[in-house]
Amino acid sequence: MYTNIGMPPGVPQHHPQPPMSSQPNLFGNAFNSSGSGLIRGGLGAYGEKILGSSSEYVQSNISRYFxxxxxxxxxxxxxxxxxxxxxxxxxxxxxxxxxxxxxxxxxxxxxxxxxxxxxxxxxxxxxxxxxxxxxxxxxxxxxxxxxxxxxxxxxxxxxxxxxxxxxxxxxxxxxxxxxxxxxxxxxxxxxxxx
Incomplete structure (x- = not known):
């Protein structure tokens, strides 16, 4: 009838939450805010452009020899x-x-x-x-x-x-x-x- 914890079945159990850190975030929300999508998108497009062109170059030169x-x-x-x-x-x-x-x-x-x-x-x-x-x-x-x-x-x-x-x-x-x-x-x- 009772579980090992001592609560009757069907009674919701309360799980305590760990305490929140009282230290402030030194970097703010620069990477968590809505503006970070613009940053991520811009860096992603720039990285894709660099890596895309370099991977095509490497692929063409490697396939020529190997x-x-x-x-x-x-x-x-x-x-x-x-x-x-x-x-x-x-x-x-x-x-x-x-x-x-x-x-x-x-x-x-x-x-x-x-x-x-x-x-x-x-x-x-x-x-x-x-x-x-x-x-x-x-x-x-x-x-x-x-x-x-x-x-x-x-x-x-x-x-x-x-x-x-x-x-x-x-x-x-x-x-x-x-x-x-x-x-x-x-x-x-x-x-x-x-």
């Missing part, structure tokens, strides 16, 4: 099997060696790797690099020379080698007058070559 990274990971088992056959046994490849294009938004775009065996992908180079690090670690372990520092050193040497191949390909393309290839394409091709 394309969408998801594009390079659109693969399936069938693609990986066929791509490994092309990489390991290129003389058995009976198809075409050019990439397949498709019109997108009034301009030509390349099909993703899942639909085009000749498209660059980052899945196979990254998996090959990871396999290299794991097998090198196993080799070090079998010889009794394994340590985290040695494995880290192999990882760094592999990354430096991949970077050097990428730089060499980029310099070669620039010297041939064709430096417009996206950087992720060059990184993918360097990973397959290494």
């Amino acid at each position: 394309s969408d990274p998801q594009y390079y990971f659109q693969v399936n088992d069938h693609y990986v099997k066929n791509k490994l056959k092309v990489v390991l046994f290129p003389f058995l490849h009976r198809g075409h060696w050019t990439r397949i294009t498709e019109p997108v938004g009034g301009r030509l775009s390349y099909k993703p790797p899942i639909y085009d065996i000749n498209a660059p992908d980052l899945y196979i180079p990254l998996m090959a690099f990871g396999t290299y690090v794991v097998l090198a670690g196993i080799s070090l372990g079998l010889r009794g020379k394994f340590s985290p520092e040695a494995l880290n050193w192999l990882f760094i040497k592999g990354l430096v080698g991949w970077f050097m191949q990428t730089a060499l390909l980029k310099v070669t393309l620039l010297s041939l007058g064709s430096g417009e290839a996206p950087l992720l394409d060059i990184i993918a091709y360097a990973g397959v070559l290494g």
